[in-house]
Amino acid sequence: xxxxxxxxxxxxxVLAFSACSSAATPSPSASGSAAPSSAASGGGLAVKIGIxxxxxxxxxxxxxxAANGVALALSQIQVPGFTITINQQDDAVNGVHxxxxxxxxxxxxxxxxxxLFVVGPYNSNVAQAEIPVSNAAGLMQCxxxxxxxxxxxxxxxxxxxxxxxxxxxxxRVATTDDNQGAGGAxxxxxxxxxHSAYVLDDTQTYGVGLVAGFTAAFKALGGTIVGxxxxxxxxxxxxxxxxxxxxxxxxxxxxxxVTTSGLGLFRKQMAQQGIANIxxxxxxxxxxxxxxxxxTFLNIAGPAGDVSTYSTVAAIHDIPNPTAFSSAYKAMFxxxxxxxxxxxxxxxxxxxxxxxxxxxxxxxxxxxxxKIRAYVADPANKYDTVLGTVGFxxxxxxxxxxxxxxxxxxxxKDWAFVKQRDFVADPIPGLATTP
Amino acid sequence: MTAATVSPSRSRQALGRWKLPIGVVIALVVAYALLYGGxxxxxxxxxxxxxxxxxxxQAQQQMINALTIGAIYALIALGYTMVxxxxxxxxxxxxxxxxxxxxxxxxxxxxxxxxxxxxxxxLLTVVLILAFAVSMVVMGVVGVxxxxxxxxxxxxxxxxxPLITAIGVSFILQNIVFVVxxxxxxxxxxxxxxxxxxxxxxxxxxxxxxxxxxAVALMIALQxxxxxxxxxxxxxxxxxxxxxxQLMGVDINTTIALTFFIGSALAGAAGVVQGLYFGxxxxxxxxxxxxxxxxxxxxxxxxxxxxxxxxxxxxxxxxVLSSVYGYGQWSEAAVFGTLVLVLVFRPTGILGQQTADRx
Numbered sequence: 001x002x003x004x005x006x007x008x009x010x011x012x013x014v015l016a017f018s019a020c021s022s023a024a025t026p027s028p029s030a031s032g033s034a035a036p037s038s039a040a041s042g043g044g045l046a047v048k049i050g051i052x053x054x055x056x057x058x059x060x061x062x063x064x065x066a067a068n069g070v071a072l073a074l075s076q077i078q079v080p081g082f083t084i085t086i087n088q089q090d091d092a093v094n095g096v097h098x099x100x101x102x103x104x105x106x107x108x109x110x111x112x113x114x115x116l117f118v119v120g121p122y123n124s125n126v127a128q129a130e131i132p133v134s135n136a137a138g139l140m141q142c143x144x145x146x147x148x149x150x151x152x153x154x155x156x157x158x159x160x161x162x163x164x165x166x167x168x169x170x171x172r173v174a175t176t177d178d179n180q181g182a183g184g185a186x187x188x189x190x191x192x193x194x195h196s197a198y199v200l201d202d203t204q205t206y207g208v209g210l211v212a213g214f215t216a217a218f219k220a221l222g223g224t225i226v227g228x229x230x231x232x233x234x235x236x237x238x239x240x241x242x243x244x245x246x247x248x249x250x251x252x253x254x255x256x257x258v259t260t261s262g263l264g265l266f267r268k269q270m271a272q273q274g275i276a277n278i279x280x281x282x283x284x285x286x287x288x289x290x291x292x293x294x295x296t297f298l299n300i301a302g303p304a305g306d307v308s309t310y311s312t313v314a315a316i317h318d319i320p321n322p323t324a325f326s327s328a329y330k331a332m333f334x335x336x337x338x339x340x341x342x343x344x345x346x347x348x349x350x351x352x353x354x355x356x357x358x359x360x361x362x363x364x365x366x367x368x369x370x371k372i373r374a375y376v377a378d379p380a381n382k383y384d385t386v387l388g389t390v391g392f393x394x395x396x397x398x399x400x401x402x403x404x405x406x407x408x409x410x411x412x413k414d415w416a417f418v419k420q421r422d423f424v425a426d427p428i429p430g431l432a433t434t435p
Numbered sequence: 436m437t438a439a440t441v442s443p444s445r446s447r448q449a450l451g452r453w454k455l456p457i458g459v460v461i462a463l464v465v466a467y468a469l470l471y472g473g474x475x476x477x478x479x480x481x482x483x484x485x486x487x488x489x490x491x492x493q494a495q496q497q498m499i500n501a502l503t504i505g506a507i508y509a510l511i512a513l514g515y516t517m518v519x520x521x522x523x524x525x526x527x528x529x530x531x532x533x534x535x536x537x538x539x540x541x542x543x544x545x546x547x548x549x550x551x552x553x554x555x556x557x558l559l560t561v562v563l564i565l566a567f568a569v570s571m572v573v574m575g576v577v578g579v580x581x582x583x584x585x586x587x588x589x590x591x592x593x594x595x596x597p598l599i600t601a602i603g604v605s606f607i608l609q610n611i612v613f614v615v616x617x618x619x620x621x622x623x624x625x626x627x628x629x630x631x632x633x634x635x636x637x638x639x640x641x642x643x644x645x646x647x648x649x650a651v652a653l654m655i656a657l658q659x660x661x662x663x664x665x666x667x668x669x670x671x672x673x674x675x676x677x678x679x680x681q682l683m684g685v686d687i688n689t690t691i692a693l694t695f696f697i698g699s700a701l702a703g704a705a706g707v708v709q710g711l712y713f714g715x716x717x718x719x720x721x722x723x724x725x726x727x728x729x730x731x732x733x734x735x736x737x738x739x740x741x742x743x744x745x746x747x748x749x750x751x752x753x754x755v756l757s758s759v760y761g762y763g764q765w766s767e768a769a770v771f772g773t774l775v776l777v778l779v780f781r782p783t784g785i786l787g788q789q790t791a792d793r794x
Contacts, residue, residue: 058619230764295619
């Protein structure tokens with residue numbers, strides 16, 4: 001989930017089309033000179049791509065870089081015969097992502113006949129509220145950042161698509177928290193060398209799932225969980241939790257949650273009570289950018305809380321052509337891409353390829369929407385995206401299972417890429433993978 | 436001023452005077468023992484052996500955590516209870532006055548160019564006094580303005596009207612900060628250096644000591660003001676019977692404005708403490724804090740300043756206690772469950788409603 005700067009991430013993109021061949025015709029401004037993008041090659045059937053992300057307040061570092069990824073894709077790739085514009089929605093209420101607002105936004109998008117596809121949401125609990133809506137409407141949505149396992153797999157996922165059980169209307173290009181948790185455990189056990197850990201979750205869908213993934217993988221590696229706690233996501237006073245941890249003095253602390261649940265504050269209070277030296281890890285919920293940006297994890301944790309801090313992103317870092325993507329992104333938005341800019345770009349590429357494949361000659365918007373849903377839901381289709389070749393399995397999960405690792409870098413005051421690992425090609429021995 | 440006094444008989448007063456300190460000592464001992472039990476319980480649950488000395492040390496640190504957060508709740512709760520005591524209004528905007536106070540202190544400290552700990556003790560003292568003075572005065576004035584504009588015109592309207600207005604004022608304050616200052620979490624300078632101070636067996640961080648001592652000092656000052664001064668007597672008499680007080684020559688409008696000034700100034704002080712202790716503030720921080728403080732006021736006996744302070748400490752303690760026993764996710768359930776239990780058996784709160792005949 002969260003974005004980070006993966007700086008480089010992105011990449012490829014732009015040009016990627018070459019790779020993305022099927023996605024679209026190469027953009028005239030391929031070299032990314034900030035093409036003022038036009039989105040549309042004049043004329044043609046007017047259609048929209050929805051963006052449903054948290055855009056305001058403390059969520060801006062999460063949603064904005066992803067939304068920019070979509071805008072960049074539209075500026076670079078055209079589909080002949082269509083004029084594509086953006087229908088932008090924001091699920092942040094008072095600066096924090098809100099599941100009810102997400103469901104309302106999804107209904108708004110479903111009610112607009114010209115919206116054929118939605119990129120979003122960012123947070124797993126928002127997706128939980130949105131999937132029943134998009135499923136009922138037959139409107140395909142692609143999340144760049146959701147990682148909770150229960151959204152696509154198991155009985156909980158089946159219940160979410162109860163209206164049309166056989167029709168997948170939700171796919172994601174981020175991999176799941178069983179893999180992301182395994183990445184966190186890999187960092188703790190192998191990178192840091194900690195053989196026991198204290199775990200916390202923020203009681204939300206994402207945090208609980210991530211800690212479950214971490215715990216299973218950490219135990220499979222041979223580690224021990226010395227204790228756990230679940231501070232509610234409204235907590236600001238973590239001092240009692242920190243004191244408990246201080247007493248146990250574990251070699252590693254892992255917290256599943258997001259910055260808006262107070263993880264930066266937690267790390268800061270660890271420092272305040274003198275235990276900043278205990279290495280700390282989180283998932284993509286804290287990978288939200290540099291300490292220089294207001295309200296990111298690193299910004300709130302502060303200089304004393306930054307040491308030995310790790311995070312992950314549930315997507316590939318080493319994308320095929322990073323320089324092209326980041327320079328095109330920078331040219332258009334005058335800032336580096338976030339960790340989920342490239343995945344959002346990839347979601348837009350999925351839509352554009354589907355539109356190109358099934359849209360020719362279709363003028364009825366309802367037919368177009370349902371054809372696009374069916375095309376994207378078909379596991380046989382593959383997409384050449386900025387992330388490389390992506391496909392979706394029968395549940396809508398990406399065929400890429402790569403987790404990228406980051407560590408805080410005190411000189412740049414930002415996350416620095418450490419390595420990435422594909423948990424299907426290179427699984428943790430003895431860890432049962434979720435089918 | 437010959438305002439009506441409410442003093443109960445001299446003997447009851449004397450008894451009351453001793454009841455509180457004795458109760459506080461007993462409560463502290465029980466609270467400490469429960470925390471110690473929690474630490475031992477956790478070490479059994481996790482099968483991690485601990486020593487008695489280590490557990491005592493842990494329990495002591497948890498007690499300090501509880502007293503610190505309790506002190507912040509208590510400072511906010513005082514404003515709720517004072518306003519309720521005098522005009523029977525649940526001032527839902529009060530939590531947002533606290534929030535604004537934290538922003539005033541953030542603004543002042545960042546404008547002066549501070550971003551971290553100040554090591555020079557003289558400069559530190561001057562800056563602290565300045566931060567508290569500015570924040571308390573500004574928020575006091577804001578409180579008076581809110582009363583004048585939003586509540587006074589509705590003083591004789593049905594009870595629901597000012598209640599809704601209070602909710603409106605709460606949103607207005609939030610939205611002003613949201614739009615004008617910041618719509619996300621911002622860092623507030625933590626200017627206190629944070630060494631560990633030792634008093635014999637007790638070790639405490641400077642920030643915790645500062646917060647607890649400051650809050651208790653403000654509470655004692657408030658108590659002295661209310662019980663020992665003419666204006667305080669006017670406030671008490673207005674609370675008991677507004678018309679009678681007026682007949683006795685108490686200026687009702689001034690007295691009510693004064694109550695708002697003091698309550699809001701205390702919230703302003705809590706706002707400064709929030710920035711110093713947590714190092715952050717955000718435009719909607721007042722909602723959660725206000726809810727806790729309102730609960731504290733009801734728990735202690737609304738209208739009763741000692742009760743509000745006590746309620747604040749009880750709530751901070753319950754939150755820490757549930758976390759120490761490993762049930763942090765139940766902390767809110769513990770707080771509100773206790774509130775329900777107390778109200779079932781003691782509908783007027785722990786200390787009862789000192790100010791008269793509200794029922």
